Amino acid sequence: xxxxxxxxxxxxxxxxxxxxxxxxxxxxxxxxxxxxxxxxxxxxxxxxxxxxxxxxxxxxxxxxxxxxxxxxxxxxxxxxxxxxxxxxxxxxxxxxxxxxxxxxxxxxxxxxxxxxxxxxxxxxxxxxxxxxxxxxxxxxxxxxxxxxxxxxxxxxxxxxxxxxxxxxxxxxxxxxxxxxxxxxxxxxxxxxxxxxxxxxxxxxxxxxxxxxxxxxxxxxxxxxxxxxxxxxxxxxxxxxxxxxxxxxxxxxxxxxxxxxxxxxxxxxxxxxxxxxxxxxxxxxxxxxxxxxxxxxxxxxxxxxxxxxxxxxxxxxxxxx
Numbered sequence: 001x002x003x004x005x006x007x008x009x010x011x012x013x014x015x016x017x018x019x020x021x022x023x024x025x026x027x028x029x030x031x032x033x034x035x036x037x038x039x040x041x042x043x044x045x046x047x048x049x050x051x052x053x054x055x056x057x058x059x060x061x062x063x064x065x066x067x068x069x070x071x072x073x074x075x076x077x078x079x080x081x082x083x084x085x086x087x088x089x090x091x092x093x094x095x096x097x098x099x100x101x102x103x104x105x106x107x108x109x110x111x112x113x114x115x116x117x118x119x120x121x122x123x124x125x126x127x128x129x130x131x132x133x134x135x136x137x138x139x140x141x142x143x144x145x146x147x148x149x150x151x152x153x154x155x156x157x158x159x160x161x162x163x164x165x166x167x168x169x170x171x172x173x174x175x176x177x178x179x180x181x182x183x184x185x186x187x188x189x190x191x192x193x194x195x196x197x198x199x200x201x202x203x204x205x206x207x208x209x210x211x212x213x214x215x216x217x218x219x220x221x222x223x224x225x226x227x228x229x230x231x232x233x234x235x236x237x238x239x240x241x242x243x244x245x246x247x248x249x250x251x252x253x254x255x256x257x258x259x260x261x262x263x264x265x266x267x268x269x270x271x272x273x274x275x276x277x278x279x280x281x282x283x284x285x286x287x288x289x290x291x292x293x294x295x296x297x298x299x300x301x302x303x304x305x306x307x308x309x310x311x312x313x314x315x316x317x318x319x320x
Contacts, residue, residue, distance in 0.1 A: 004288040005032035007064035007088070009055050009079055011041035014093060015070040018122070020045050022280035029288040033064055055079060059086035066291060068120075068284075069093060072161050073168025077102040080117065081109050089116040091287050094177035098168055100308040107301050116290055119304045121177055123252050124185075125282040128259045128274045132235070132244065135263065136186060141239030144219045147186065149235045151179040151252050152209075152226035162227060163204045170206035171225035172311055178252035180212065180314070181307045182235055183221040189306050190217030197317040202227070212314055241265060255279060 006023060008015055011034050023029050024046070032049040034042035035058035042051045052058045058067075059082060066089040069079050077097045083090045084106075096119040097103045110117040123129055136144065152175070156162060162169045172180065184192070195213040202208040209226035224232075233252055236245035247260030256276050263270045286296040 001028060001289075001292050001294070003027075004029040004291050005049070005063055005065045006030065006284075007033040007035065007058045007061065007067050008042075008045060008047075008070070009035050009058065009067055009083070010070040011036035011038060011045055012070055015068070016041070016044060018280045019068050019070070019120075019284060022278055022284050025278070026281055026285055026288070028285050028292070029066075033058055033061060055082075059083055059088065064088060066091065066116075066287065072164075073173050074098060074166065076168075077106050080106055084109050084113045084115045084117060087113070087115070089287070089291055091118055091120050091284065093120050095119070095168070095173045095308070095311070096304045097308050098173075100305060100312050103301070103305045103308045107305065110301065116287065116298065117301060118287060118298050119177070119301075119307075120283065121299055122280045122283045123178055124299055125286065126254060126259075126274075126279040127277060128246070128254065128261060129279075131272065131274070132246065132261055133186060135244050135261070136237055136239075140242070140263065140265070141237065141244055142241030144187065144217070144237055144239050146238045147183045147216075147219055147221040147236075148223075149179040149182045149221075149251070150224040150232050151175040152224060152229035152232045154226075154228050154230055156227045158204075163202050163206050165204065165206045169204075170202070170208070171210055171227050172207050172314060174227065175225040176210075176223075176311060176314075177307065179225060179233075179235070180223045181310065182252075183214075183216050183219075183223065184306060184310060185303060186237070187217040187219065189303075192216035192221075192310070194313055194317050197314055199318050200226075200228075207318065210314070210318075212317075247271065 035052040036042040067083040069092045198211045200209040235251040242265035261272045289296040
């Protein structure tokens, strides 16, 4: 099939680290153009076509078919909407929006334009993540009783935009699309209730460390995010018959490395191993194939809406 011509809006760290190598090795998509206020960064992404100094210029380029947006979080929805209205399909970095109202607004635009629009939750395409969900659904560990998920890191530069609340900074927006929402999709978005939210605030006002306890589908869940805690990543589920856990310390960020799932039933542990892969490429290629009319799974906007609604609840509970 003809490669999908991607245009990048933004040429920062995540674009260089994630979608640049994914598309560089893709057989179904290519980086055709980059729009950035930093032309030197744009050039590093090696587009096959033009580099634009403004985002608007790219959006009127008829050769650009799909747009990847990696701007600060607060700009995700405004530029996603502009891109769809310009006739482009849109893959937008997580979090998709700052609140559920923004997601609903963008869903209305998507419905009107008919363009593909998806949050770039790349971890969902990882074969290990897919298998984890299959195992829980199979009932091998019985009825789910508790879920724990965590994603933390430290050493964040105080001047990083992740610390700026007006730009959508904070641990919940940055890491929550991985660990905080994991119990939601794992439990098929069953009814939930927040029990408690403990938060440590960054000096600039963003949420630095957050622990949320809630119930979902009859199970207890605890999620942790932090921008000031040594790297800790885990995702484990305890059921009436046993446990399932992501192996190692890369539950939500395994990329180009071998990974495992550990299944323990009656004290007997079984380990499933997954070959190294690039889930960013799996995601981008699925999006491209869908553009070309082929069958491919895309994460529904209804899931992004459920995530945003849950974040709204968490932020509301922080203020109590």
